[in-house]
Amino acid sequence: ISEQSRDWICVIARCDPRFLGRPFSCWSLSKLRVYLIDSGRVAAISIETVRRNLHERGVTWQASKTCKASSDPHFASKMRRILDLYDYPPAGGRVVCVDEFGPLNLQPRPGRAWKPRGRPARLRATYHRDHGVRHMIASLDLTTEKIHFRIR
Structure with missing residues (x-):
C-alpha cells in the first residue's frame, strides 16, 4: 500500500x-x-x-462532543469585554462570574460497585420525582477563587 x-x-x-x-x-x-x-x-x-x-498515524476512535455557537451578532465584542475584565480587573473591585444551571433532574445514575459475578446492582428504569426538580445558581469570585452557590 x-x-x-x-x-x-x-x-x-x-x-x-x-x-x-x-x-x-x-x-x-x-x-x-x-x-x-x-x-x-x-x-x-x-x-x-x-x-x-x-x-x-495518530487517528483514534473518539466520542464526539457537542458545542453551541452563538447567534448573537455582537458576541465577539461582548466576549472581548469579558476577557478584558479577567485580564484587567478594576482596581479595588471584584470580578464575579454568575451562571444558572437547571432544572436539575434528580434521577438515579448507574455507577459501579463490587458485586458477585453475574449479579450486578440494579436500578429501576422508571423512577418518581418525589422531591421535584432543583435549580442551582452559582458565582465564581475571581479575586478569592471561591465558588458561591445556592440550590433551590
Whole structure:
C-alpha cells in the first residue's frame, strides 16, 4: 500500500461519511474499508491494515462532543469585554462570574460497585420525582477563587 493511499485512509476516516454520500454519521472500520475499495483508493485492504494505519498515524476512535455557537451578532465584542475584565480587573473591585444551571433532574445514575459475578446492582428504569426538580445558581469570585452557590 502506497504512502499516498495511507494518507487518503486517514483523510477519509476523519471526514463525515454523509459528505461522501454515505447514509451514516461515522465510519466503522469495515465501512471505511468498503468505501476505500469501492472508491478505487485501494485495490484490496484488510480491516486490520486500515486499523493499523490509522493507529500509526495518530487517528483514534473518539466520542464526539457537542458545542453551541452563538447567534448573537455582537458576541465577539461582548466576549472581548469579558476577557478584558479577567485580564484587567478594576482596581479595588471584584470580578464575579454568575451562571444558572437547571432544572436539575434528580434521577438515579448507574455507577459501579463490587458485586458477585453475574449479579450486578440494579436500578429501576422508571423512577418518581418525589422531591421535584432543583435549580442551582452559582458565582465564581475571581479575586478569592471561591465558588458561591445556592440550590433551590
